Amino acid sequence: MLRHRLLAALVTLAPALVQAQEDPPLALRGMGSFHVGGREAVVADKPVREVLLVPGGVPARIDANGPYQVEAMYVQYHLPAAERGRVPLLLWHGGGLTGVTWESTPDGREGWQQYFLRRGWATYVSDAVERGRAGWAMYPEIFAGEPVFLTKADPWERFRIGAGPGSYRTRTALPGTQFPIEAYDDFMRQVVPRWTTTDAAQLAAYRALLRRAGPAVVLAHSQGGMFATRAAQAEPAQVRALVLVEPAGFGEATPEALAALRGIPVLALYGDFIEQDGRWPAIRQRGLDFYAKLRAAGGSVDVVALPERGIMGNSHMMMMDRNNRAVAQVVQDWLAARGLWR
Amino acid sequence: MLRHRLLAALVTLAPALVQAQEDPPLALRGMGSFHVGGREAVVADKPVREVLLVPGGVPARIDANGPYQVEAMYVQYHLPAAERGRVPLLLWHGGGLTGVTWESTPDGREGWQQYFLRRGWATYVSDAVERGRAGWAMYPEIFAGEPVFLTKADPWERFRIGAGPGSYRTRTALPGTQFPIEAYDDFMRQVVPRWTTTDAAQLAAYRALLRRAGPAVVLAHSQGGMFATRAAQAEPAQVRALVLVEPAGFGEATPEALAALRGIPVLALYGDFIEQDGRWPAIRQRGLDFYAKLRAAGGSVDVVALPERGIMGNSHMMMMDRNNRAVAQVVQDWLAARGLWR
Numbered sequence: 001m002l003r004h005r006l007l008a009a010l011v012t013l014a015p016a017l018v019q020a021q022e023d024p025p026l027a028l029r030g031m032g033s034f035h036v037g038g039r040e041a042v043v044a045d046k047p048v049r050e051v052l053l054v055p056g057g058v059p060a061r062i063d064a065n066g067p068y069q070v071e072a073m074y075v076q077y078h079l080p081a082a083e084r085g086r087v088p089l090l091l092w093h094g095g096g097l098t099g100v101t102w103e104s105t106p107d108g109r110e111g112w113q114q115y116f117l118r119r120g121w122a123t124y125v126s127d128a129v130e131r132g133r134a135g136w137a138m139y140p141e142i143f144a145g146e147p148v149f150l151t152k153a154d155p156w157e158r159f160r161i162g163a164g165p166g167s168y169r170t171r172t173a174l175p176g177t178q179f180p181i182e183a184y185d186d187f188m189r190q191v192v193p194r195w196t197t198t199d200a201a202q203l204a205a206y207r208a209l210l211r212r213a214g215p216a217v218v219l220a221h222s223q224g225g226m227f228a229t230r231a232a233q234a235e236p237a238q239v240r241a242l243v244l245v246e247p248a249g250f251g252e253a254t255p256e257a258l259a260a261l262r263g264i265p266v267l268a269l270y271g272d273f274i275e276q277d278g279r280w281p282a283i284r285q286r287g288l289d290f291y292a293k294l295r296a297a298g299g300s301v302d303v304v305a306l307p308e309r310g311i312m313g314n315s316h317m318m319m320m321d322r323n324n325r326a327v328a329q330v331v332q333d334w335l336a337a338r339g340l341w342r
Numbered sequence: 343m344l345r346h347r348l349l350a351a352l353v354t355l356a357p358a359l360v361q362a363q364e365d366p367p368l369a370l371r372g373m374g375s376f377h378v379g380g381r382e383a384v385v386a387d388k389p390v391r392e393v394l395l396v397p398g399g400v401p402a403r404i405d406a407n408g409p410y411q412v413e414a415m416y417v418q419y420h421l422p423a424a425e426r427g428r429v430p431l432l433l434w435h436g437g438g439l440t441g442v443t444w445e446s447t448p449d450g451r452e453g454w455q456q457y458f459l460r461r462g463w464a465t466y467v468s469d470a471v472e473r474g475r476a477g478w479a480m481y482p483e484i485f486a487g488e489p490v491f492l493t494k495a496d497p498w499e500r501f502r503i504g505a506g507p508g509s510y511r512t513r514t515a516l517p518g519t520q521f522p523i524e525a526y527d528d529f530m531r532q533v534v535p536r537w538t539t540t541d542a543a544q545l546a547a548y549r550a551l552l553r554r555a556g557p558a559v560v561l562a563h564s565q566g567g568m569f570a571t572r573a574a575q576a577e578p579a580q581v582r583a584l585v586l587v588e589p590a591g592f593g594e595a596t597p598e599a600l601a602a603l604r605g606i607p608v609l610a611l612y613g614d615f616i617e618q619d620g621r622w623p624a625i626r627q628r629g630l631d632f633y634a635k636l637r638a639a640g641g642s643v644d645v646v647a648l649p650e651r652g653i654m655g656n657s658h659m660m661m662m663d664r665n666n667r668a669v670a671q672v673v674q675d676w677l678a679a680r681g682l683w684r
Contacts, residue, residue, distance in 0.1 A: 004462060025370060025423045026370040026372075030368075031368065032446035032453075033446050034450065035442075035531035035532060040494070052538065053538060054437070054565055055568075056592070056628070057590055057628070058625050060601075063496075067496055068494065069527055069533070076445070095395055100375060100377075110374065127474075132475040132477075133440050133469070133475055135533065138491050151385075151410055152382070152409045161595050163549070185411055188410075192478070193477065193478060193480075194476070209462050223395065249397060249398065277573075279400045279402070283399065301370075
């Protein structure tokens, strides 16, 4: 509160100074991207086609039979010139989404990628297997099952932006939501198809990423929380901390798998409006049950319900909500308190 | 030659100095991403399903009927603190690929995104409609036709890396190729499915990008060359120059469409091994025919065959070949000579 008043005074007295403090130039010692993981898969018995790939072009003979490179994931990194994170920060998106989750918000503000980069974290933003720049493979020949596509109504009603089933038809948002609803269509432009049958391939690629970029802090959202927890259980030496943003799935609960997480502190973050939702109380409860098992096995878990910290109105997409910096600050402070930032 | 000797001497005498000159820290005044373009499409008469999106999770009711946000494209920008390009540089990839084309090379060197950013160009690297982070839509309900998938043999044999049909089986590369063949699998990890039926949607989104980020220089590869030329014909006020890297398709050839390009200088770049290829002589000839029409209509086109400049061994993927900086330098010098860089 005192800090808010001080900031308000600074904004009144010296807005240019405050702006400069918020958005100095970003000095990078490097940036780049790579793909990691995956395997070769062979397809046979498909017809060979002559395909005109470009109108008026020269036909190409496309033989769909043969080896494909599949199930890799895409990773883009930005390395700050003055690194303050003790290890890199890996940002893992949720279901039906890509690494764009962490970039600019749908209404054009800076996202968590820029927030943490500005604080000296080497950031690795990735697209899981079958999403975005990772590409996807022929189905049903290589991927089992069919992709799931989300209508514009689905995240509105399921991500606690609107007030549950039926609320998209009237564009009724939850009162007090921090989601930038005027940019909802731009959020939907970020949504990509997903499968429900590729979990093993996704986990394998995430493990390959940890072996390449770790040891690291893994910050994961929703479906990504399941991959982060399982990847940490499989590669515990590569993970220094787990930040789970409303995880939709969890780790293995065998004694060995729980013991693997003993040395890895966990922060679990939950937003607003959970009690009034049809599914989120159960999703959160599954998380609380898992954290209890983890604590019983000697692990360390901090659960933060943002409203209890006075941070109100957050949807499932809290990294792009209007108060996304306040939420990021909770993560930043927690990481700093664990000695992972200097 | 003298320049090479001088550089060799410098490398011997002061390697740290040369390295520092090559890779100083990157100072950015900003970075971010957005989606642009597209439309709403409505799907009806699909069954409603209960889907378990996460193992052990809470089932979600997925109703595939309703409105979808489709056919937008994805754009990521990096803005240098010291801008030297007079307008932004837009980098448009080719067929079956994404903006990753311009990022780090498959073998981990800096790509053209970093090359031009380091020279003070604001870079906008994009994924066309249906590729990468742009996402893709249900077919055949929204996209017509089926996607095309490329085997590992296809680009090897079609992009002048190997010596044409049959050369992948024995991994026979063209003698003297500059493509980093040891990282060929990593290149194939960048390849994504594509359609042959989405050209109109892709062009519409590229036009929307030009209206948002232009006026700009557009640097386009392969299939992207067709979109760049057509988008410039439709939005000539938004394009200051066109750089076409082995374009696989071209613009409209009506008098009006050719006249629209009169004020936009064009550079067309071609690599090595074209004469010995089964398809590339015809693809290049179609380009030469189009450039002739454009010149006759008052346009300005420079055609550069890299081997004639002493730059040998380039594949269709010259932006990731080992000598990718030498090729980029041709583009950079041409842009500077046209007053587009200070």
